[in-house]
Amino acid sequence: METLDRGRRRSRHLLVMVVMAAALMTSGVTPARATVSGENGRIAFRRYFNDDHTRGAIFTITSAGTGERQVTHPPRSKLTTEPDWSPSGRWIVYTVYPDGEEDRSRIFKIRPNGTDRANLGGSCVAPCLFDGFPSWSPNGGRIAFQRGLGPAVYQNKVIAIFVMRADGTHARQITQQGADPTVDAPYEDQTPTWSPTGDRLAFERFRRSTDHQAIFTVRLDGTGLRRITPWRLDASQPDWSPNGRWIAFRTQESSD
DSSP states (O other), X not given: XXXXXXXXXXXXXXXXXXXXXXXXXXXXXXOOOEEEOTTTOOEEEEEESSTTSOOEEEEEEOTTSOOOEEOOOOOTTEEEEEEEEOTTSSOEEEEEEETTOGGGOEEEEEOTTSOSOEEOOXXXXXXXXXXXXXXXXXXSSEEEEEEEEOSSTTOOOEEEEEEEETTSOSOEEOSSXXXXXXXOOSEEEEEEEEOTTSSEEEEEEEETTTTEEEEEEEETTSOOOEEOSOGGGOEEEEEEOTTSSOEEEEEEEOOO
């Protein structure tokens, strides 16, 4: 069985959230991934149900820590994770991992009350293997995500950033355009997030040859690629500040 947290190849880490001079130390082996709705102020997060991290569901809660609600109710064979609110607060987009296997994941959306679940993975056909880490655009019209491409399951050769409409149609590749899905690409592009103006994406790029990763930004047409952090920092999971002047990210340092 494949393990989750694709691109995380170290067994033990000290997790640090960094915004230039400010740092927030996090404790615990695996923090819950959370996102805040600007419309109603509730926080959506994933909770694991087992130590293997192959079972879990999406919950919401108020910023005061009250009113917890379970949104997804997956069967024991599936993990639902990586939630992100729509700007209106009317939808939550998330990823489903069948049997905890990352190489067969698909993106869904659901109402905060658990109704109207919809599969957005219709465009994931060969050579597409999996979709994940969805991120809603500021205007609510599009969703950025990472997609794995390859000749067969467990043989992903290219992991790139894509953008699709909010209904799952018209998916188009943003990074590593023209990469051959039958040949190992030098990079894996993951965890996209939108700038507040919606004209750029920030994402993490893993360099396979050196086992390091860095934060990059790119325009929606794939041009203007920029590296923001040094490779040695192993930065991941970027998030823009509301004014677009800062990018927060997580760093990974060995605790051995």
